[in-house]
Amino acid sequence: MNWLTKKGFHNQKTQNQKETSESKKKKKNDDEAAKKMVDFRMPLHYPKYSKEDYLNMEEWRLDLLLIQYGLLDHVNGTLHYKRNFAMGAFLWPHQF
Structure with missing residues (x-):
């Protein structure tokens, strides 16, 4: 036992x-x-750039914007791809 x-x-x-x-x-x-x-820190303000601003934005400035919103980890690609991603994320459909 x-x-x-x-x-x-x-x-x-x-x-x-x-x-x-x-x-x-x-x-x-x-x-x-x-x-x-x-x-991750969410900014208080939504970016107020126009489509033209995104199209003329330098890559380093675009990277900083995406980092600020915690999105750079989701974007791996060319400058053209990053611009399209940012416009899709931050512009309303009627602005695109």
Whole structure:
């Protein structure tokens, strides 16, 4: 009978270790997500550029605008692609 209680205790201990390692992984993922959220700051004002402004905007200025709104990570491409993305994100359909 002693072996039965030891085996049951061992299984309980193994189960608790698994739960602990899973909770550590979840906490690590939550911490990483929270860190990313802390880095993002939503500007108070919507950009007020016209279509012509976007078409004439230098790439570095466009990159800063996209960084400010947390969108540069979603845009990988040429200057033409970045301009089209910014116009689609910030202009109303009747302005495009």
